[in-house]
Amino acid sequence: MANKISISTGMLEDQADRLQKLSNQIYEIYSKANRAISLIHEATNSKYSWDMQRKGTILLRDADHMADLMHDAAKIAVQASTSFQNTDKVIRELIGEFLPKDIIQSPPSTQEVTDSNGAVTYTDGEYQNRITDIIAQEKANISSCTAQKYWSWYYGEPSSCGDGWCAVFASYMMEKAGVDVNAPLSESEWFKTSPAYQFDYFSAKGFIEHRSDGYVPQVGDLVFYEGYGGGVGHVAIVTSIENGVVNTLHGNIGQPTIGEIPENWYRNAAEGGYCKILGYGNISAFAASQG
Numbered sequence: 001m002a003n004k005i006s007i008s009t010g011m012l013e014d015q016a017d018r019l020q021k022l023s024n025q026i027y028e029i030y031s032k033a034n035r036a037i038s039l040i041h042e043a044t045n046s047k048y049s050w051d052m053q054r055k056g057t058i059l060l061r062d063a064d065h066m067a068d069l070m071h072d073a074a075k076i077a078v079q080a081s082t083s084f085q086n087t088d089k090v091i092r093e094l095i096g097e098f099l100p101k102d103i104i105q106s107p108p109s110t111q112e113v114t115d116s117n118g119a120v121t122y123t124d125g126e127y128q129n130r131i132t133d134i135i136a137q138e139k140a141n142i143s144s145c146t147a148q149k150y151w152s153w154y155y156g157e158p159s160s161c162g163d164g165w166c167a168v169f170a171s172y173m174m175e176k177a178g179v180d181v182n183a184p185l186s187e188s189e190w191f192k193t194s195p196a197y198q199f200d201y202f203s204a205k206g207f208i209e210h211r212s213d214g215y216v217p218q219v220g221d222l223v224f225y226e227g228y229g230g231g232v233g234h235v236a237i238v239t240s241i242e243n244g245v246v247n248t249l250h251g252n253i254g255q256p257t258i259g260e261i262p263e264n265w266y267r268n269a270a271e272g273g274y275c276k277i278l279g280y281g282n283i284s285a286f287a288a289s290q291g
Contacts, residue, residue: 127287130177131220145258167195169251170235179287195235199224208279222281
């Protein structure tokens, strides 16, 4: 029997990111070329300009079609990664109506999509080991760790949404470490996108800890910060504890990518001062509660 082809979620995510960037570049070239053809048409005699415009229109049509294909391919890779589906099956699901009949009627490939980080079975304290690996992985590829990456994960398709993404980043990290971040949605609709909803959910479950009570933050814990005008305004993830200093990894801290800073260094741009820490989300307790 033939061996199965195995591809990881990380590989699919990297492919989706590259494909979407190529699609964006082609769209940009398309816009510039369209403008150039218009200028040529205006500056030359009618016979030459009409012939040039006709040929240019054909090239533009092909470029536009190629950009659309790149976007569709990125969407397929993202869906395959987030749903752990064979990419052959996802292609049939998303664009099957455009495929030749002989391909539709042929059996799908035996490709397997596996989690880049392996299977998850929790024991006491295991979440810290898992999240440590994920943190190292994100920091090693920090140039690609942008809002677009995490919003694309959230929507299940390429997205350039740039609004506040600290909670989306935290949710992504938890899920990659094996925590089911969809489970709270029945009780907390915006759990995956709002630090305030995350804080409220953890509080209701008894998973919020405080240093004043003697709690020592652990790698993978969430850190909740007070926002402008009060309330919960930001969330980050504990990455390490060195000589009593708790280091944290943040999304949406005024730079294109994620960033690592000591926990007390987080500033609120609107107020200019350091933000108060409201508490720590005990992720080991959260993970253990899921069985």
